[in-house]
Amino acid sequence: MNAVIDRVDSSFRVAQLEDRAAQQTLEMATSLISLLDLRDRYTGGHSSRVASYCREIALQMDLGHEETETIVMAAALHDIGKIGVPDHVLLKQGSLTEEEFEWIRKHPEFGWIAVRNVDGFEQAGMMILHHHERWDGRGYPGNLRSTEIPFGATVITVADSFDALTTDRPYRKGYSQDDAIREIVRCSGTHFNPDVVKAFCDCLR
Secondary structure: OHHHHHHHHHHHHHHHHHHHHHHHHHHHHHHHHHHHHHHOHHHHHHHHHHHHHHHHHHHHOOOOHHHHHHHHHHHHOOOHHHHHOOHHHHOOOOOOOHHHHHHHHOHHHHHHHHHOOOOOOHHHHHHHHOOOOOOOOOOOOOOOOHHHOOHHHHHHHHHHHHHHHHOOEOOEOOOOHHHHHHHHHHOEOOOEOHHHHHHHHHHHO
8 A cells, every 4th residue: 555655656746847847948938038029029029929829720720738838839939049140130120131131041040059958849949940941842941841841830830921921010011811811821832831721711710
């Protein structure tokens, strides 16, 4: 009887440690997100909205709890690499030059470098690295295509693009929700995973 009690007690302590580690990971992610807000108000608010859209897509697609939470965490941090982009590029009000855009193109790699060695962020890090890949293989940084792209990254790509399209920026007015959806659907199968696009459209209905 005592042996059974000891095993139960040991299992409970392990579960407590796992919960504490998960909470610490979440707190670290939240701190990183707050850094984005300090650097660039658009990026920080954008990341929170993208994470919310990703959760809705994951629920629509009946993804498991652990996969959903990993995608949502990666979505919240997907632009963390912009911390490595110079202010004169990140905060520029007008169109970017080709050289400046090259800095922007580096932010997925910067983000991956920032989180790759953090315990529990391995999968999220790969989603961050590949959230600008395209379904047709013409994205960056790896020119991955179709199912070569981590699935969670394809979810983030759709949510990221929708929020970018519908948000007012100093240099252009945001699309209406209907116009943004039409653009997302138009690019299904080229820019975006068609299954994710369908799920997102179903969410918005």
